[in-house]
Amino acid sequence: xxxxxxxxxxxxxxxxxxxxxxxxxxxxxxxxxxxxxxxxxxxxxxxxxxxxxxxxxxxxxxxxxxxxxxxxxxxxxxxxxxxxxxxxxxxxxxxxxxxxxxxxxxxxxxxxxxxxxxxxxxxxxxxxxxxxxxxxxxxxxxxxxxxxxxxxxxxxxxxxxxxxxxxxxxxxxxxxxxxxxxxxxxxxxxxxxxxx
Amino acid sequence: xxxxxxxxxxxxxxxxxxxxxxxxxxxxxxxxxxxxxxxxxxxxxxxxxxxxxxxxxxxxxxxxxxxxxxxxxxxxxxxxxxxxxxxxxxxxxxxxxxxxxxxxxxxxxxxxxxxxxxxxxxxxxxxxxxxxxxxxxxxxxxxxxxxxxxxxxxxxxxxxxxxxxxxxxxxxxxxxxxxxxxxxxxxxxxxxxxxxxxxxxxxxxxxxxxxxxxxxxxxxxxxxxxxxxxxxxxxxxxxxxxxxxxxxxxxxxxxxxxxxxxxxxxxxxxxxxxxxxx
Numbered sequence: 417x418x419x420x421x422x423x424x425x426x427x428x429x430x431x432x433x434x435x436x437x438x439x440x441x442x443x444x445x446x447x448x449x450x451x452x453x454x455x456x457x458x459x460x461x462x463x464x465x466x467x468x469x470x471x472x473x474x475x476x477x478x479x480x481x482x483x484x485x486x487x488x489x490x491x492x493x494x495x496x497x498x499x500x501x502x503x504x505x506x507x508x509x510x511x512x513x514x515x516x517x518x519x520x521x522x523x524x525x526x527x528x529x530x531x532x533x534x535x536x537x538x539x540x541x542x543x544x545x546x547x548x549x550x551x552x553x554x555x556x557x558x559x560x561x562x563x564x565x566x567x568x569x570x571x572x573x574x575x576x577x578x579x580x581x582x583x584x585x586x587x588x589x590x591x592x593x594x595x596x597x598x599x600x601x602x603x604x605x606x607x608x609x610x611x612x
Numbered sequence: 613x614x615x616x617x618x619x620x621x622x623x624x625x626x627x628x629x630x631x632x633x634x635x636x637x638x639x640x641x642x643x644x645x646x647x648x649x650x651x652x653x654x655x656x657x658x659x660x661x662x663x664x665x666x667x668x669x670x671x672x673x674x675x676x677x678x679x680x681x682x683x684x685x686x687x688x689x690x691x692x693x694x695x696x697x698x699x700x701x702x703x704x705x706x707x708x709x710x711x712x713x714x715x716x717x718x719x720x721x722x723x724x725x726x727x728x729x730x731x732x733x734x735x736x737x738x739x740x741x742x743x744x745x746x747x748x749x750x751x752x753x754x755x756x757x758x759x760x761x762x763x764x765x766x767x768x769x770x771x772x773x774x775x776x777x778x779x780x781x782x783x784x785x786x787x788x789x790x791x792x793x794x795x796x797x798x799x800x801x802x803x804x805x806x807x808x809x810x811x812x813x814x815x816x817x818x819x820x821x822x823x824x825x826x827x828x829x830x831x832x833x834x835x836x837x838x839x840x841x842x843x844x845x846x847x848x849x850x851x852x853x854x855x856x857x858x859x860x861x862x863x864x865x866x867x868x869x870x871x872x873x874x875x876x877x878x879x880x881x882x883x884x885x886x887x888x889x890x
Contacts, residue, residue, distance in 0.1 A: 494795070498781050521798060563865065563866055566866045567695075575878060578878055
């Protein structure tokens with residue numbers, strides 16, 4: 417496992433591939449683009465890394481030796497966080513499996529040999545969507561703060577208003593009770609006001 | 613994008629009010645354009661007046677439905693605003709179950725909940741999740757959870773119980789998500805057991821509530837804000853008519869019934885308010 421690039425305000429990408437040449441290449445090119453890259457030589461190591469730190473994107477080969485293949489890694493990543501975007505890399509002959517991966521939640525697939533311009537474009541798209549999502553989240557958060565503050569004010573007013581209305585109703589009943597003389601009506605009304 | 617003229621704003625807002633009760637004032641130019649432009653283009657209209665004429669002339673009311681779908685706000689999420697759900701879980705449901713259980717020992721206690729503007733269903737499914745967690749074995753109860761909304765598209769989505777990842781990840785805790793939903797591709801679908809607890813149908817809250825029956829709990833949150841004061845008065849009066857005498861009404865956390873319906877009195881529990889009949 418190696419770290420590339422400085423943690424700028426960018427995405428952290430986990431790359432899993434059992435082909436050391438492809439892995440090295442991906443690590444280098446993505447690092448150059450400024451991404452924070454972490455690499456794993458198989459699915460098992462990738463799965464372990466998923467538990468140690470948060471990732472924005474997982475790029476994985478579909479076919480890897482060992483207990484955890486690309487599809488399993490995809491599922492583990494999605495279980496970890498639905499926000500992790502998974503791109504699968506596949507040989508031309510296994511496009512059907514790649515489509516299956518997309519049905520299971522992968523955002524995209526790339527055929528070997530990897531076209532880096534294509535990969536960078538897709539990562540930019542993911543990054544843009546993440547920024548929009550964050551903006552929407554910030555707006556929602558601002559709305560929630562405003563809403564809960566307004567809610568407390570409105571609830572207080574609602575309760576105060578109800579209590580005052582009930583008081584007023586009682587006062588009206590007492591003051592309009594013609595079976596009693598005016599002085600005792602006023603006395604009762606005053607008593608009610610004082611006992612508030 | 614087609615620009616809407618001041619005259620068209622008057623015409624269209626009046627039409628929207630007639631078909632939905634949604635009251636838009638003349639400042640809503642941008643909202644009208646952004647939400648109706650696609651329909652106008654799709655219908656090949658050269659202006660909003662043209663769209664209005666086409667919608668009025670359409671006997672199938674398909675355009676009318678599209679306009680309602682576009683104009684009604686479906687901003688909602690699972691457990692939107694935790695207050696009311698805590699209220700349901702810790703106070704209202706336990707109280708109601710007690711009250712309904714002691715009524716008649718021979719019959720299963722029944723609970724009827726109505727989400728009056730159910731949008732895409734998240735509110736009612738959240739209620740279903742709370743009940744499932746609280747009661748465990750639901751076969752000992754008769755539970756009826758009804759959701760209604762004016763938008764056909766919203767009712768259809770609510771009925772399908774399918775949500776994309778943006779809709780699902782907001783508000784819903786991971787354990788509940790995995791327990792009550794199944795992922796298929798980018799879509800999460802509510803489990804059959806939860807789906808079987810609820811039903812959704814179209815209802816315009818401006819129209820009479822015939823055949824609705826009575827409810828123990830009515831949720832009418834953040835919908836009356838789109839209505840005029842007069843229409844709010846009528847709405848909450850009709851809700852009072854369909855609420856059981858010891859039933860509960862929940863409205864949006866920033867809404868108030870002051871000056872709207874004197875038949876209800878507010879009661880406070882923790883940081884939420886609920887309403888009961890006087």
